[in-house]
Amino acid sequence: QPVLTQSSSASASLGSSVKLTCTLSSGHRTYIIAWHQQQPGKAPRYLMKLEGSGSHNKGSGVPDRFSGSSSGADRYLTISNLQSEDEADYYCETWDSNTWVFGGGTKLTVL
């Protein structure tokens, strides 16, 4: 069963960029993940699917400011030109043998 590790919090200034990390456990470094955004008081929203190659496919309506990349076991979500509405919790998700797991989430604060 894969385990996804995320930092609990991150912060960056309005208009700047931030890179969030989701790390796959040993033995699972090639796994595909998905990123989801959860704004305060709202349901999660699918952002993108991200492969180990760095190839990513975004969900409908996801702004170009959101992009994904990968390095080894790490999967990244980069948000450029940070807006106030980007302040949210970000979760990564993966799956194995018809079971699904989530990372603990990163709370992003926009300063």
Added chain:
Amino acid sequence: QLQLQESGPGLVKPSETLSLTCTVSGGSISSSPYYWGWIRQPPGKGLEWIASIYYSGSTYYNPSLKSRVTVSADTSKNQFSLKLSSVTAADAAVYYCARQIAVSGIRNIDYWGQGTLVTVSS
């Protein structure tokens, strides 16, 4: 546009069974290639996958909850349901239904319901 809507009691007594239904519009739960899943989020905490049902009817459960969980589907109503038995305070959470892709090894959630809060209290 696909939409998912959870419904069910917002208050369940300890030791009783939690029952929720997800009504899907804008797509059929019996069309491939999708799973339909349940995820929960205790207040102030992260997301936990509970169970999923494949469009063919096969079911999959989180091992930590498997003994208490049943997921089923009613294709005539385009709904799928969750039952969680013997609930305790630890089961209090916002419960989300979601669609999960099933294509070429890809299994991620791509649509979420708005969620429904379930409180466990006598």
